Amino acid sequence: ANASRWLKLPGVPFAFQTSVFAALILNIYVARYLDRNKDREITFNNSFVPILLPIFLVVGLIFPANGSTGILIFLMVLALLFIGGYPMKILLSIIGVGIIVAILFITIMLKFPDMFPGHRVHTWKSRIENFAGGEGEESYQVQQAKAAIVQGGIIARGPGKSAFKQSLPQSSSDFIFAIIVEEYGIMGAITCFFLYLLILWRIIVIATKVENIFGTLLVVGIGLPIIFQAFSNMAVAVNLIPVTGQPLPILSYGGTSMWVTYMALGIIISVSRDMIPEENIKENNKKEDVNYEIA
Template sequence: MNQILQNIRGDRWIWLIVILLSLISMLSVYSAIGSLAYKRGVGAESILMKHIAMIVGGIGLMYISHRIDYRYYSGISKLLMFITIPLLLYTSIFGASINEAKRWIAIPGTGLSFQTSDLAKLALITYLARTLSRKQENIKNVKESFIPIMGAVCVVFALIAWHNMSTAIMLFGVSILLLIMGRISVKQIAVVMMGGAILLTYIVFFGPRKGVYRARIETFMHPDKANPDKSFQSDHAKIAIASGGLFGKGPGKSSEVNYLPEAYSDEIYAIIVEEYGLVGGVVLVSIYLFLLYRCIKIVTKAPKAFGALLAAGLSFSLTIQAFANMAVAVGLGPVTGVPLPFISMGGTSMLFTSIAFGIILSVSRDIEDPKKVVVGEIKEVGNLATV
């Protein structure tokens, strides 16, 4: 254990944030899984232990990924893109359908499933960071730089949006932020946004979940006219938040946990506010804001463009997802299936989030250890990145 602690590097504040989120996650999930345990006919403790195992496994993956030099992820990004696009296609056709959406692929022999969009987020962000950093000399060249970038963004966006619109929109927004940081021209960014808007319009009106998307938007825009069955989730989330008051009802004393669907996942922020009040909700928001602040510091100090873009993309993805989840809970957006990073109960989504944290820590580890930046090592890593 001492050896492991001695080998922990990177921004210590981010490690502290991960520990705090882990503790909040265990307390919140334990409060929210009563109904789920009843439906499954098992004890809440057994579900909690599985969740804790995922947290521990995630921290283990975070430790491993933070020990890997972040420049190795440049070469890995190409392989990830080659794997991700066929997996997204496979998921769209043969994936397990849950809540009318094909987002999951079963992992044979484990009883687990994972959302291919989680892998796609890592793949696209690392690929964009690699491409933008390598094409800086001819970044405005349409054939060599713009077409590969636009193709990657639009293809991944379309494949994810077919069954998971909220994740696709957030990933598209992160991609646009990376394009701006990567000095892509305003005209080219406008073309990418236009292409995304066309794809979005087509999927909303002609995609397999067009009815679901329209119903959610109409319920959000006109809640007074909405069907009570359609607004059930958002209504009870608002009741949970309103009944929390300033200091909340106390841990484990939520009443709306018995009514809210996915209280342990999509709507866990509403349960947190109900039990810990406005103070608890503000504290959680502050933790994510502080995470973004620490990540921005890493981005500004990163000596290489790839590291800066990589840390920026992953941190934007995590924080945008967090605030999107909380915005839905308080009624600032239509209902989505977006979990709260590192807090919501989830299997492989927790693991992929942990890897993202680990990669950010890998970038910060390089900043803290300037002795690593030697000519020989740069050449060695550069050779791998060209594989």
């Protein structure tokens, strides 16, 4: 569908999706920048080249060919900047500039589609129109996904007994949640949703108990995109949002996505080694209470 997201290296028998690696690396870079400048006043002038320019370059390169991933990266980086104490006025300006640039790009591409080869603006338009009640490939995918979910119901068909696995396009990636519900029923759906909530809970626990700011920002920056992707994938399968093409982390077919997800989880587990022991947290809370009473 005019998508060009994979890079094939000469002499290597596989390709990888560069935007997935870019998202991971950019979030690590932003977390490191915020940690190194936590005691320094951040302004637009002294932060434009080291932090804002890389963000706009990465998102700008990804957005035309993979709009949902570009938006996801942009939102996650903004959340990371907000948590890291980046000035709110500059953040609001970044959001405004991003919205204006995106609207201008989409408008120009709709009027002059041959100006920028490889863009997916017409695909985005088609997906939004189909979500609003139109007919097309995306509408067919959603109808098949909802039918698979209905077939699952309370009493599941059983592992490997999906009837829609062959007829539902992208059943192993974009719409794998519908197949999970069909084969494992409502309990499978609840279990899947609960497991991602559990991962989110562990991310929050680790982020709030590590001893250094860099660890907190790193866990948030590379952990939240995993959860956001998961919930986006599930929302598409039940027709809550338009088709985005986001995979279901860990479960969807796709080598690059799986490798990068495992790398992110490995980094989070590594950071968890620096978590403050529960005994130290209780002692610190007691000391704070004593100091408060004395004051």
